[in-house]
Amino acid sequence: MNRILFGSLLLMPVLLKTHGQVIPDPEVNPDLLTNHWTASWVTVPGAPAYDYGVYYFRNELEMNTIPDEYIVHVSADNRYKFFVNGQWIGLGPARSNADNWMFETYDIAGYLKEGANVVAAIVWNFGEYKPWAQLSLFTGFIVQGNAEKSSELNTPGTWKCSKIEAYEPLDVDRRALGTFIIVGPGEKLRGNKIPWNWQSESFNMEEWQNPQPIASGAPKGVGTDITHALVPRTIPGMELRRINEPVARKIYTEIINKAESKVLKDYRIPANTSETILLDQQELVTAYPEFIFSGGKDAKVKATYAEALYDDTGKKRHRDSVRDMEFKGNSDLFIPDGGTKKNYTTLWFRTFRYVQLEIETSGDPLVINNISSIFTGYPFEEKAYFNSSDPSVKAVWETGWRTSRLCANELFYDCPYYEQMQYVGDTRIQALISLYVSGDDRLMRKSINDFYNSIIPEGLTLSRYPTEPRQVIPTYSLFWISMIHDYLWLRNDYLFAARYLTSIQHVLQWFENRIDNNTGMLGPIEYWPFVDWTKEWPWDNDKRIGGVPPGGLEGNSSIITLQYAMTLDQAADIFGFFGLDNLAADYLSASQALIDSTRTHCWDNERGLFADTPAKKSFSQHANTFAILAHAVNKNERALFMEKILRDESLIQSSLYFRYYVNRAAIESGLGNKYLTMMEPWYAMLEDGLTTFAEIPDTENTRSDCHAWSSSPLYELLATVAGIRPAAPGFESIIVEPHPGGLKWIKAGMPHFYGDIAVDLEFDKTGGVKGSITIPPALKGVFVWDHQTIDLIPGKQKISMAGIDAKFKVK
Helix, strand or coil: CCCCCCCCCCCCCEEEEEEEEEEEECCCHHHHHCCCCCCEEEEEECCCCCCCEEEEEEEEEECCCCCCCCCCCCCCEEEEEEEEEEEEEECCCCCCCCCHHEEEEEECHCCCCCCCEEEEEEEECCHCCCCCCCCCCEEEEEEEEEECHHHCCCCCCCEEECCCCEEEEEEHHHHHHCCCCCCEEEEEHHHCCCCCCCCCCCCCCCCCCCCCCEEEEECCCCCCCCCCCCEEEECCCCCEEECCEEEEEECEEEECCCHCCCCCCEEEEECCCCCEEEEEEEEEEEEEEEEEEEECCEEEEEEEEEHHHCCCCCCCCCCCCCCCCEEEEEEEHHHHHHCCCEEEEEECCEEEEEEEEEECCCCCCCCEEEEEEEEEEEECCCCCEECCHHHHHHHHHHHHHHHHHHCCCEEEEECCCCCCEEEEEHHHHHHHHHHHHCCCCHHHHHHHHHHHHHCCCCCCCCCCCCCCCCCCCCHHHHHHHHHHHHHHHHHCCHHHHCCCHHHHHHHHHHHHHHCCCCCCCCCCCCCCCCCCCCCCCCCCCCCCEEECCCCCCCCCCCCHHHHHHHHHHHHHHHHHHCCCCCHHHHHHHHHHHHHHHHHHHHCCCCCCCCCCCCCCCCCCCHHHHHHHHHCCCCCCHHHHHHHHHHHHHEECCCCCCCHHHHHHHHHHCCHHHHHHHHHHHHCCCHHCCCCCCCCCCCCCCCCCCCCHHHHHHHHHHHHHCCEEEEHHHHHCCEEEECCCCCEEEEEEEEEECCEEEEEEEEECCCCCCEEEECCCCCCEEEECCEEEEECCCCCCEEEEEEECCCCCCCC
């Protein structure tokens, strides 16, 4: 294998998925990446640059013939929806920052027709109400043609625009919800102020204005006086797919059993009436709701969205329960104009299982013709699979994948309802799942680069990005390095990993500068030295941080020191791969010195465990998990040591998030066959009716019902139970070492960039295994079973091996 630091980068075409159709993403004219654009950023004359506002832009094209291609590039600040002849074909821009402001590329030839055509966009700035993940400079819109013909759509050109007064922001009342929510405002939408036919050919634009130019479009790295440094979008368009309609579970006070619930169609509400309707989507979704109303002039329809309902003590119960339950959530307010079958929807998507409609009609009856939704999310395809003799495992797989889908959009979200923020700690786990299940690495690459773009002068990444306001969790900068290590082992795009080598050194140097000369461990850590959400490490309102272990702020935390040592090992692996052997050796030496110092000051002979600090008053799964992952425990001692970590309930226990690292330590210790016995929290969530996995296992008190860090079983079922792992960087070779844990059979598979990998195995009562392993051409590997190893060759290979001393046999 050639080790490279420099070389040519082949840019492969991306796939843009809109409305369920996959179309090739056209190439960008190179001149648009090396010169200022001929198009300008524009706004509506008189519109405030920074305040809330919604604006419609419209252009008309006359086509004598339909060209083979008609490529345009589109962006906006904050966001836009793009339409051609009334068809919604895209939205954006993908979130990033002003130094890397993304534009989308569309070939709209397939949407054009001979004669008159209408190209349109809704552009909005949420102003002071914008999501924390939304960065912004000023309200703006830009369209640039890729060639001479399509440049007739350049802004300002012949575009017309208007501020639409129909929209008002509904700020989220955090106090009423009793929680932290930062995803942007709800919307108040007045039907009588919407120009309903604005995308029709006959629409009269006489009262609309010419756009006001603001600044020329400029690609990143070109010239001066740049506002938004434009870069091509690096991920596909979001999936937009119509999903099943919700069913009514409650009308007035009448409870409708789930089995008897029905979709509302042409439901009439008399004039001068108040009515409440509870709708159940039957599973959690991220979607654009659509409400089709007729009549009901000046009625008020408040739509409130929730993941779950609450009892009178504020606790969540079984997620199917609606009787004697209370509703709270973020809301929209629609005021119909009395027209027939008018479609009211939202600018940004909503996250919900339940929707409560509170309706007040005036002198005109309201007819709810239909309520439906368009699902949205990153267009991951489920290419991996896992089936086994235990059907309950399949339910974990399906729920975990739904959780992962809802937590992936233009960013990897921590949760889709409350924050929609991309955190390093969450994202590392999400990225592994996405690679194993879909084989799509584009969102992982974007997230790694997003965090790179967040680096502060001290050398640390921000803990979440893009974001306002900023947040620094130094331990997450270490996990950013772990993400790059993951990528290096799972993908063979070595040049991508190489571009971050200098920044990796800066992160590690930041920590080296904080080593306590007296103990040789890490001293005080500034900012927020977060490790995990446990009840023993609660939120501190004065410092505004939580999840910080003893020694995190004061210094000499064994947990953070050992995480640093683990990361130094990973960095040594990265730099060694690129031939920087001296630097790799330095990192290994530094890691060992940290381990030795931690053992000297924190090892407790009586308990046979690492304490959290030299004071030895606190002991956690976390410190001892990192001790295994940092190789601070001898290989022949790890199994018994790990058994103690799992058995000792006096240790501070890990959350669902940190369970990923506990599981990794168990695998490192040779206890992979225990994994299936460690899944009880996930089965408990299913029993409580969750359709996604929650932030914490306490399903009555969890804030979020959908948190991607709780989807780690998908990775473990493939990497541990089926045992499919890379045996070398770049996934250029494979090891298949199953840990069935008592399963009678496993059928599993996952995508590899060379082709598909399949595992089809049966396990007998004597500890033997038989079946087949299929690996693609150009891939080599080994199969490991009960201390025995055989070479794997490309294609389908039969396996038949007897057990030697297998501890876990089929019962």
